Amino acid sequence: MRRTRGPVVTPAALPQAINRLPRRAIRAIFWRAQRRRSPTADVSAPDTGDSTFPPGGIVNDLAKFAVDRAIAAGASYADCRIARRRRESVHVKNSVVDALESSEHLAAGVRVMANGAWGFAATDRLERADLERAAELAVRIAKASATVPGEQAVSLEERRPVKDSWASQFEVNPFEVPLEDKINLLLDADRVLRQQEGIKVSTGTVAFSDEEKDFVSSEGDEIHQHKVESGGMISATAADGTRVQERSYPSSLDGFHAAGGWEIIEGMDLKGGAEVIGPQAVNLLSAPPCPRERTSIIIDSSQMALQIHESCGHPTELDRVFGTEASYAGTSFLTPDKLGSLRYGSSLVNITADATVPGALGTFGWDDEGVPAQRTFLVKEGVFSGYLSSRETAPRVGMSSSGTMRADGANRLPLIRMTNINLEPGDWDLDELIKDTKRGLFLHTTKSWSIDDKRLNFQFATEIAWEIKDGALGAIVRDATYQGITPEFWGSCNAIGNQDSWQMWGLTNCAKGEPVQLMHVGHGSAPARFAGVRVGVLEK
Amino acid sequence: MLGRDHALQLLEEALARSPADQAEVVMMVGDSAVTRFANSMIHQNLAESAARASVRSVFGKRVGSAATNRLEPEQLRAITERSAELARLQTENRDFVSLPRPQPVAAVRAMSVATDASTPEARAAVVAEIVAMAKQEKCQVSGVLSVESNELAVGNSLGIRAYHPSTLALLNVIASDDTASGYGHWMGHDISQLDHKAVAWTAIEKCILGRRPAEIAPGGYEVILEPAAVADLLQFLAWLGFGANAVEEGRSFMCDRFGSRITGEQISIWDNGLDPAGIPLPFDFEGVPKQRVDLIEGGVANAVVYDSYYANKQGKQSTGHALPAPNTYGPMPLNMFLGAGAASRDDMIRSTRRGLLVTRFHYTNVVQPKETVITGMTRDGTFLIEGGKLGHAVRNLRFTQSILGALDGVQLIGKDAALTDRSVAPALKLARFEFTS
Numbered sequence: 001m002r003r004t005r006g007p008v009v010t011p012a013a014l015p016q017a018i019n020r021l022p023r024r025a026i027r028a029i030f031w032r033a034q035r036r037r038s039p040t041a042d043v044s045a046p047d048t049g050d051s052t053f054p055p056g057g058i059v060n061d062l063a064k065f066a067v068d069r070a071i072a073a074g075a076s077y078a079d080c081r082i083a084r085r086r087r088e089s090v091h092v093k094n095s096v097v098d099a100l101e102s103s104e105h106l107a108a109g110v111r112v113m114a115n116g117a118w119g120f121a122a123t124d125r126l127e128r129a130d131l132e133r134a135a136e137l138a139v140r141i142a143k144a145s146a147t148v149p150g151e152q153a154v155s156l157e158e159r160r161p162v163k164d165s166w167a168s169q170f171e172v173n174p175f176e177v178p179l180e181d182k183i184n185l186l187l188d189a190d191r192v193l194r195q196q197e198g199i200k201v202s203t204g205t206v207a208f209s210d211e212e213k214d215f216v217s218s219e220g221d222e223i224h225q226h227k228v229e230s231g232g233m234i235s236a237t238a239a240d241g242t243r244v245q246e247r248s249y250p251s252s253l254d255g256f257h258a259a260g261g262w263e264i265i266e267g268m269d270l271k272g273g274a275e276v277i278g279p280q281a282v283n284l285l286s287a288p289p290c291p292r293e294r295t296s297i298i299i300d301s302s303q304m305a306l307q308i309h310e311s312c313g314h315p316t317e318l319d320r321v322f323g324t325e326a327s328y329a330g331t332s333f334l335t336p337d338k339l340g341s342l343r344y345g346s347s348l349v350n351i352t353a354d355a356t357v358p359g360a361l362g363t364f365g366w367d368d369e370g371v372p373a374q375r376t377f378l379v380k381e382g383v384f385s386g387y388l389s390s391r392e393t394a395p396r397v398g399m400s401s402s403g404t405m406r407a408d409g410a411n412r413l414p415l416i417r418m419t420n421i422n423l424e425p426g427d428w429d430l431d432e433l434i435k436d437t438k439r440g441l442f443l444h445t446t447k448s449w450s451i452d453d454k455r456l457n458f459q460f461a462t463e464i465a466w467e468i469k470d471g472a473l474g475a476i477v478r479d480a481t482y483q484g485i486t487p488e489f490w491g492s493c494n495a496i497g498n499q500d501s502w503q504m505w506g507l508t509n510c511a512k513g514e515p516v517q518l519m520h521v522g523h524g525s526a527p528a529r530f531a532g533v534r535v536g537v538l539e540k
Numbered sequence: 541m542l543g544r545d546h547a548l549q550l551l552e553e554a555l556a557r558s559p560a561d562q563a564e565v566v567m568m569v570g571d572s573a574v575t576r577f578a579n580s581m582i583h584q585n586l587a588e589s590a591a592r593a594s595v596r597s598v599f600g601k602r603v604g605s606a607a608t609n610r611l612e613p614e615q616l617r618a619i620t621e622r623s624a625e626l627a628r629l630q631t632e633n634r635d636f637v638s639l640p641r642p643q644p645v646a647a648v649r650a651m652s653v654a655t656d657a658s659t660p661e662a663r664a665a666v667v668a669e670i671v672a673m674a675k676q677e678k679c680q681v682s683g684v685l686s687v688e689s690n691e692l693a694v695g696n697s698l699g700i701r702a703y704h705p706s707t708l709a710l711l712n713v714i715a716s717d718d719t720a721s722g723y724g725h726w727m728g729h730d731i732s733q734l735d736h737k738a739v740a741w742t743a744i745e746k747c748i749l750g751r752r753p754a755e756i757a758p759g760g761y762e763v764i765l766e767p768a769a770v771a772d773l774l775q776f777l778a779w780l781g782f783g784a785n786a787v788e789e790g791r792s793f794m795c796d797r798f799g800s801r802i803t804g805e806q807i808s809i810w811d812n813g814l815d816p817a818g819i820p821l822p823f824d825f826e827g828v829p830k831q832r833v834d835l836i837e838g839g840v841a842n843a844v845v846y847d848s849y850y851a852n853k854q855g856k857q858s859t860g861h862a863l864p865a866p867n868t869y870g871p872m873p874l875n876m877f878l879g880a881g882a883a884s885r886d887d888m889i890r891s892t893r894r895g896l897l898v899t900r901f902h903y904t905n906v907v908q909p910k911e912t913v914i915t916g917m918t919r920d921g922t923f924l925i926e927g928g929k930l931g932h933a934v935r936n937l938r939f940t941q942s943i944l945g946a947l948d949g950v951q952l953i954g955k956d957a958a959l960t961d962r963s964v965a966p967a968l969k970l971a972r973f974e975f976t977s
Contacts, residue, residue: 091868096633099866100626103594103607104615119660120586124609134589141573141585144660148668150581179629187631201789203868239790244910324578326682326721327714330902330919413586450905450938452917457938457977459915461907479908483938483977513584514576514684537940537976538907 063216069135075112083213083410115146116153122411161220166365170261196278206232231257245284249273257506292536296440305523315455330453345490355419360522361506368414371403408517420522426496497526551695560597570690578682602630637852652730655707694827722746723920746921762895785870811873830860881953
């Protein structure tokens with residue numbers, strides 16, 4: 001195929017080019033985010049027709065059996081999760097489908113408290129004898145834990161048990177869409193990427209997940225939840241012998257994911273995105289490097305998602321605050337003495353943890369301890385106000401669990417994880433915000449990130465940035481980096497985009513724990529502006 | 541554990557049922573237990589029995605994969621059929637040639653009865669001793685003591701039949717108090733070789749010495765990187781550019797540099813899955829025997845690693861570095877070594893006019909892939925060295941530094957290589973390392 005030089009995206013066209021596609025395509029899926037519905041309203045999900053877990057069925061019995069065995073073996077508390085997870089992914093690279101996989105995972109995990117300490121055992125064999133073994137092993141492990149106890153025995157706050165179910169919504173079951181359609185959609189986008197001269201590597205992915213789980217506890221819970229997720233992305237790498245530059249759409253890392261079906265993928269318009277990012281990747285090769293200076297920056301909503309994730313989501317995990325992650329990812333600077341008093345950011349900054357947003361990746365009915373999904377302020381008008389917490393940790397700061405215990409599969413122990421961590425929208429129209437900025441940079445799409453173990457000192461790089469001069473977007477710059485210390489950075493936030501420019505993103509690669517667990521989390525944000533930020537870290 | 545005979549039997553049955561032109565079956569079965577502690581108590585303690593079986597089916601140049609975590613006959617049959625169905629619906633991958641043919645695989649001892657027999661009570665007792673040591677010195681401890689017993693079995697319709705049982709034990713200790721923290725680490729296949737008190741003391745001593753760290757200005761410094769920090773750099777080099785795919789895509793630091801010096805002359809880095817000093821693995825996830833690959837020899841870019849797909853593409857031989865299919869990351873070295881030298885820790889300290897001793901890095905990430913520029917923080921034991929003497933602890937710093945650039949300034953290489961996180965590396969004394977904040 002003869003390669004034509006693709007359209008060079010001119011500065012004047014940029015605000016539309018960067019913002020039109022994601023907004024038009026994805027906002028349609030999230031109009032429901034405006035209306036917050038309670039978890040119990042979503043009970044009537046379309047039947048997938050192949051549910052392994054009918055309510056009151058065999059799985060429920062097995063889970064109850066495991067819990068009973070654990071109590072009989074000496075546990076004071078026990079719960080059992082049994083989950084079936086089905087995944088499918090298609091990956092295209094340089095016009096070939098280089099990976100195509102379908103996988104199934106079925107497992108049971110028994111979590112117990114005995115002698116005031118925790119134990120957990122998981123198995124992927126689901127005969128009664130295996131569940132019994134797991135239950136007894138969990139109790140044995142808990143008793144071993146109790147020989148190296150903390151200052152106090154573990155205790156859980158009181159709550160009412162739940163007997164209920166929840167399901168996420170979707171319009172088109174992604175597992176029923178013909179494989180051919182999935183492949184063709186990716187190859188179409190790939191063809192457009194490769195039309196751009198200078199593109200050395202083009203990739204595209206779509207991925208789907210369907211998880212059904214049962215939760216039974218010795219307190220009387222019986223909760224059944226079912227969630228279907230879809231996501232994808234494309235990327236283009238340009239190389240000219242000396243430099244390498246990459247652009248991704250609609251976002252980078254593992255792409256954009258949501259709780260929904262095939263309509264999520266269609267709504268992304270990967271082919272339309274390819275028309276924009278191919279030329280951008282090539283233009284970056286010859287773009288000047290990000291200047292080294294202190295300046296105003298406007299960060300696009302997808303990069304804001306990662307900023308929120310790293311500098312607010314993680315440090316508000318209460319188990320991390322209490323030192324439980326010290327051996328892996330670190331601790332937190334948001335100690336309990338600062339709750340309600342520390343100025344985390346400017347008074348414009350409101351950050352919430354919200355597991356009730358319909359269609360978002362971090363949404364559910366109840367967490368993996370049976371605590372209902374809820375909305376909590378982590379930062380309110382700039383003041384540090386809340387934590388992501390659990391039944392064990394919340395009482396230690398005089399609060400009630402904010403319902404954030406989540407496990408990556410039934411074979412993993414639940415940990416405090418993010419749900420959907422969102423920067424609440426402000427007042428600014430994005431075009432007006434750019435017009436209002438005399439000088440600065442507009443940073444777009446995550447490239448890399450690093451933060452210290454207390455979540456204070458961070459450094460981020462974005463794939464692309466535009467200079468802002470006298471209220472207009474100018475030339476692009478490459479290798480844009482910015483650095484800061486969390487509260488100083490958020491303290492310099494002087495404008496936040498409005499609801500129109502607000503977007504909910506979904507990340508699938510948040511890592512925590514030993515053994516490591518990957519969690520699917522949501523982050524909603526509009527673009528936001530920060531003053532006096534150090535950029536261009538790489539330049540001397 | 542299945543045992544060799546049962547594992548190979550399951551492979552045979554799955555392969556026999558395959559309708560495809562070619563088929564491959566990979567099984568990973570294992571038991572693992574993790575005793576995790578923080579604030580000097582055991583706060584997470586778990587055991588898991590897990591399996592994974594995946595089948596890759598080939599019709600001509602169409603490839604599909606399906607996986608399950610259950611090894612019952614009906615599940616293996618289901619994934620064999622599913623992967624064949626996916627392969628039939630696939631588009632052609634013009635670059636796919638064939639699954640690999642069998643080659644003799646060396647047996648490597650990586651099983652330990654002691655590790656396999658580890659109990660929750662014994663692990664708790666080890667943690668109790670570590671906690672007691674820390675309490676004496678007024679530190680808290682956190683960390684993990686974990687054990688695994690694994691079986692890896694790979695077979696394909698061209699005749700590959702490979703089986704490797706292994707055990708792995710790991711102890712990480714972080715001793716900390718209000719102002720300091722220190723790190724100790726051990727990894728190996730035989731838990732009876734673990735001297736947990738020595739590991740704990742390494743961490744505790746660094747915490748004691750690290751108390752009330754001083755402020756220090758960012759800038760370029762001489763550094764001594766301990767093995768854990770060096771292992772981190774090696775893993776990034778593996779990720780960024782030691783695979784044949786990265787070279788083909790034009791993003792590797794090895795591109796167009798084969799035969800040229802790309803870093804310090806004293807630096808040699810290789811991958812060897814058979815060396816018992818590491819975590820040995822005799823074959824890759826396609827059942828191809830692992831070969832030693834000398835990646836950088838005397839600072840010169842020498843070779844990269846291959847799997848069968850990239851070997852066929854480039855007219856080379858697979859070096860046995862395939863990851864589990866379907867794999868979009870390309871071939872990857874998993875058993876890295878950096879050649880040891882002759883210097884002692886004291887030699888390195890004595891040679892330093894004004895520099896930093898770095899125990900390990902935290903949250904390292906890539907900034908510029910082709911230039912091997914990474915960023916991260918120091919953690920768990922960062923000390924100033926002045927006039928050849930180890931001095932006071934300093935606060936943790938962020939660095940932004942090209943790996944190959946840093947190794948180009950190597951002055952001394954430690955004589956004791958340590959196994960950290962699957963890589964075997966000595967300490968290094970480098971002329972300059974850039975700390976940016």
